[in-house]
Amino acid sequence: MVIWNQLKQDRMAMLSICLLVFVAFAGVFAPVLAPHDPTETHILQKYAGASLTFPLGTDHLGRCVMSRLLYGIRTTMLVALLTMCLTMLIGIVLGLIAGFFKGKVDNALMRLCDVMLSFPAEVMILAVVGILGPGLFNIILANVLAKWAWYTRMIRSSVLQYANEPSVQFAKVSGGSSFYLLRKHLLPRISGEVAMLATLDAGWVILNISALSFLGLGVSAPTPEWGMMLNEAKNVMVTHPTHMLAPGLAILCVVMALNFLGDSLQQAMSPYRHDINKGGGRFGFRRRQKSIRT
Template identity: 80%
Template structure:
């Protein structure tokens, strides 16, 4: 597998994979690793400093910060994974159908996507959560509604690139059913791009989930969640600024790892792609048939 061999040589990608794996395992084994119950309060121990009993101290209610941080992985990562799985499933199905069948089906789906994409994603998410109320399910639903149209259009574009390839045309001439062609010829070709899209956008989803919880529109108390921990810490930002560091750094490092991994996967899936710097910014150049297209 040449793609995996190239990925193994990328130290940043390997470090990102290991870091995300450790974070995921820490969330799965939170009941074992957490020194305390994340919802237990002890007013007598509020704002306790770092100690063996409380490795990261306690918050305004005397709850263990480390325990809430570990259990918060479950909430944040679960919501992000579910959001990406549902969004990618809808976008992949509709994108394959639109790109393969074309005609009226493609036209109708693209017009619906145009309507959905006319609304800014953040505004739509705030509107949906504001109408339906806070909660994990509503957050996931809002993020799916905001992104499925974008994924449908992107995957449709990828499908259009492969529909005229000889192997696909031969399968059509040979009498292969549309389902067979989609499953055996088109989906394997776009699976790499789907993985890149999902990895890069997972960080965006985590930021949205945390931002909604920070604004009080996300997960309800006392469920531990990184954005909610930041919301609670902001009230004592002047007197106890260190309380913002654990959830803030957790969000920062996880999003960075996802973005680095997504960039590495993008280069693996497109070997001719190289990274260029222009005016201090990062731009990816895709070279196809001696022509470059910058995104």
């Protein structure tokens, strides 16, 4: 509730939330909002300009760009959501275990994380997808393999910090089981930080998904996806440059909104947010500081 009150005073955070909700709404109701089937071709009307029939024109096969853009939300956002959920699940479980039990378990998990983090994330993703082949499942698997170790380390550090708090120590000496301590005391304390990390990282995942599809290693045609639309538009970027605007701006706006929202969450959760923003902040933080003080 406190974090939400802070976010409500941040105009950029509220604008980012509204944009993300609008995009999610458009993706859920794509069958209603889309003027055409995203895979339906009108070869005689290829590269048609914007009109009432085709609001954003058509591509090289005469498919409606607006329809493909709306249905592409489902593919891009679904893959990003599944990737983040699986990555956070693995990171939370292993991070809680490593930070709470310590000892040999902690050492074994951290050495495994060291091995995974020694590989550049982008190289690992390209290697996994290149070996297994394109497809939604392989994209999700590659991104999870590239990020789970980072989440495990971050969550472990938070658990080590909160495990020494008096309330947690009191529950421990009172006879609380390990599962009880993890579920009732440590997990609620790290939930806010996990949400912040996931929001900041979601934009990175969307960029990876789009980049893989742009390179031909992601979603297979004719499935509508923003990176795939950019891949198809690059062949006519000189003769029809506007075809890259719709998917490119969609990726830009969503990733930018996620990054701004993650920054705002970080500011709202920081115990020193007022000192950090003293003397002028970014995107309304100075106004928020002034309103808090008054």
